[in-house]
Amino acid sequence: MELEPRYDPHAHEQAIYQTWLDAGCFTPPKEQPPGSKPFTVMIPPPNVTGVLHMGHALNGTIQDIVVRFRRAQGYDTLWVPGTDHAGIATQAVVEKKLYAEEGKTREDLGREAFLARVFDWKEQHGNIILEQFRRLGASCDWSRTAFTMDAELSAAVRESFLRLWKKGLIYRGARLVNWDCVLQTAVSDDEIENVERKGKLWYLKYPVAGQAGRFLTVATTRPETMLGDTGVAVHPEDERYGDLVGGHVELPFTDRKIPIVADETVDPKFGTGAVKITPGHDPADYERGQRHQLPVINILNKDGTLNDEGQQFAGASREQARKDVVAALEQLELLEKIEDIKHSVPLSDRSKSVIEPLVSEQWFVKMGELAEPAIRAVNEGKLQFRPERWKKVYLDWLEGVHDWCISRQLWWGHQIPIWYDEDDVPCGSATDLKVGDPHPETGKPIVRQDPDVLDTWASSWLWPFATLGWPNKTADLERFYPTQFLSTARDIIYLWVARMIMAGYEFADHLPEEQRCAFAVCNIHATVLDAKGKRMSKSAGNGIDPLDVIAEYGADAMRYSLIMLTREGQDVRLSENRFEEGKRFTNKIWNAARFVLMNLDKGRVAELSGAALQVEDRWILSRLAAVTDEVTDDLENYRFNDAGTTLYRFVWNDFCDWYLELAKTRQGQDDDSGAAARGVLSRVLTDTLGLLHPFTPFQTEVLWKALHEALGREAEQLLAVTAWPTAEGLERDVQAEERLNLMQDVVGAVRSVRALTGVAERKPLTAVLSTPDAATAAVLEEARAQLLGLGHLSELTIGRDLERPANSAAAVAGGLEVFVPLGEDVDTAKLKEGLTKRVEKLGKVIMSTSKKLENPGFLKNAGEDAVAEERAKLAEFETESSLLQRNLAGL
């Protein structure tokens, strides 16, 4: 297999993915392998209408790294993919299409026909995002792809509803709900975004009843709602209005006299200190109305226009009514003044229209009891948030949780399993009632099912176990639940994460209490921002499309870059050139592998110990052992970018910069030493590919195959299912590490002399290495061949306390003087300048270090090792400084 000199991801990615699929790599075996532990991850199901964005790409990468790592470690690993039916979003898409193409509304089609259309649409377009996850390399078990409206999940939804009903946790209430006038449905508190806007504060004068000529002025941002006023409130201790409490005002445009009441919640400093009470259209007023037994008047139709309560304004839109009411009041001289004000306005997440608080009949779930075990689980550490700070956010929400309004006035979704008899008595305690059946409690015939559907989250909160077969006690459920890891975005901690945890405790009843928590670790990933620090979003048009990135840089490069620039949960500004890093790195790996593949012994397994191993061999194997342990530890603790950094340094700075260069000195050598080098290359590449695989799965799989071909054998299996590398059999070799460090010092010293003297890089130099230490001299003597082989030097003299040759420059490294004879073209002034600068810097460092060593506190508290280290450092600095000064004097 010929490898191209530059890695071309597009030549490989699709074929490799297909290979994985064909081999069934992502599907766990039918029977759990003996002794293995399960490791399960549930994908946060994206909306069926969704397309992949950077957040998905990041989160997909995180999950895939974890899953591939655990799979390699031998866990019985399952990653379940799927999509969410996303009630409002999907219905809106199909309605829009229907109107655009056929000019029809959903009512024109009728419920059944419309739903058929939505299912059609889902069949055709609903898998786009899952296809995109494949492009990313996600190793999901596609045979288990789930959808929140599948028959199985629908059955689970009905079962869960029935259980809640039987426990009395579901109730119907006339409540003020957040009404979306565009989508004409109730939405939950969590689907609302409050946006700061400029508005106006109108001061309306209400005539005081029975006191002609006296007015009570109220301030409001929504004058049109005055038609629904049923009272006016003032603070009980507000002296201005004390005499009015108990009296009434006459509400303009109506014949209503409404009471003036005293209420603690009124802020005397805001506006006039008097507030109109509109229980039908304001949550705070609703509460006030309840306290003072005021009637609730709804002045709006479901589409946001004024109903008959709107008097002469009936039929107008909210916006129009506002203008008309203000104009009419002005004419009656009941408008005192208008002020500019900033206030926040509730907008619907979905339609971006202004939310209207509206009294209507809705179904709710009591949350208090459900929240308790979910709070306990996190407090007791059964579930860990990463980063940990989200624990507090989660707990704060649960501790003040509101009841959950679960009914939605839509067609697309799980129709609420509640049936009514002819007297409208509801029943939710059976899952399979039909029209005509007797009502289980009243015995009267059922006449209809509730037309509303359930909130989308009422199905996705069952996701971790409903996708495994719940409520049936399936083998899958037994084997793969509870799950180990969940990674998701912070904005659904309340909507989804908290509810899944509640559902786990409430419904996973076949398990002992301690195993009911839906997952063990909840990772909240970074938010991807654009280069200006704004959140990427489709509407803002500032997003970078992951598919474009894959097209330009390759999936592996994108994965690696995303991981490297998103430290644990920390937001990140993303600009496209960040992907260069990943591309360069994948290319570096590719070329390192190419070099290795050109230098392998077919069919021969080299010993990785013994006399044939050179110091660099023992060094790189020692580094490999350290890196293997480090990366394993990082991944086990979900420190992805630490693992990525470690691998980057190892591959680039150790393996490529040093080992490959040193190995070249033995390239093609047909003896034990040459064979040893080739054996080491093979081992290091093999393990490195394994360690890198979770990050860059496509490329490492390609190289894995090429490596085995070059070795003259078939790979036993795909890298995707090969065991995770371990440091077993590799020795940490401190001596080899020290020796290599010394060699690196020498080369560093030579380079710095070159830089100082301007002697060209490849121009051969003669060097004299002088050391006071016999052991060091011996080590260097051993390394002579390698040092010369690196190409920096043409001749080398090694000895103890050698004299500085005439007309030479010197550098110091590790207590070692390196003299390099100077040619005639050397700029002595520049050399002097450089050396002086270095001496100056050393002077400063020596000063601060000796100060530290004179510090009694440091000597007392820092520990022996630290003190010894500082002493050694100081000695080194002093040696270097004096040697340099001596050399400087001789110039």
Next chain:
RNA sequence: GGGCCAUUAGCUCAGUUGGUUAGAGCGCCACGUUGACAUCGUGGAGGUCAGUGGUUCGAAUCCACUAUGGCCCACCA
């Protein structure tokens, strides 16, 4: 109003329990290189670690306050 996060090189970010001469990548400058890799190599310039005060022998790191930016929750007549 309550809470969270950030502020380190021109840019994007590391810096694990306080103790190396504060790092990396990109960008910039100089030089080099065509048998793994120009998606390369070597060297360099560039930082009073947002500010102030405190704790400590010692603070980018811990504490308090301030400033700027971002996010979340609550309220908003």
